[in-house]
Amino acid sequence: MALAELGVVVLDCPDPRALAAFYSEVLGGTVKGDEHWVDLEVPGGRSLAFQAAPGYVPPAWPAPEHSQQFHLDLTVEDLDTAEKGVLALGARPLDTEDRSRGWRVYADPAGHPFCLCAC
Incomplete structure (x- = not known):
């Protein structure tokens, strides 16, 4: 029995919205979030997230x-x-x-x- 379920993969980056837009063009999907955290809801039910990281x-x-x-x-x-x-x-x-x-x-x-x- 698994102890956990994978929620989302999160990429640190200097500009979450810009990086989410790049992957949205590559993978499709819908971008939601603010300047600190953005989710990309990819077709098929998966998500990829992007987190602002100062000093990245x-x-x-x-x-x-x-x-x-x-x-x-x-x-x-x-x-x-x-x-x-x-x-x-x-x-x-x-x-x-x-x-x-x-x-x-x-x-x-x-x-x-x-x-x-x-x-």
């Missing part, structure tokens, strides 16, 4: 001496199309060396790493 420092990736803290794996049907979309929204590539594999690594506008993964 983005994770370093790849850097063995720094932790990436966590990352999101986002499933897509077409890597090239999804890549064009996230780059237009302000993501930046973190790993462009191997284009033959089924996943690609990016940083969101606040610097959190995420992967687009072919389904």
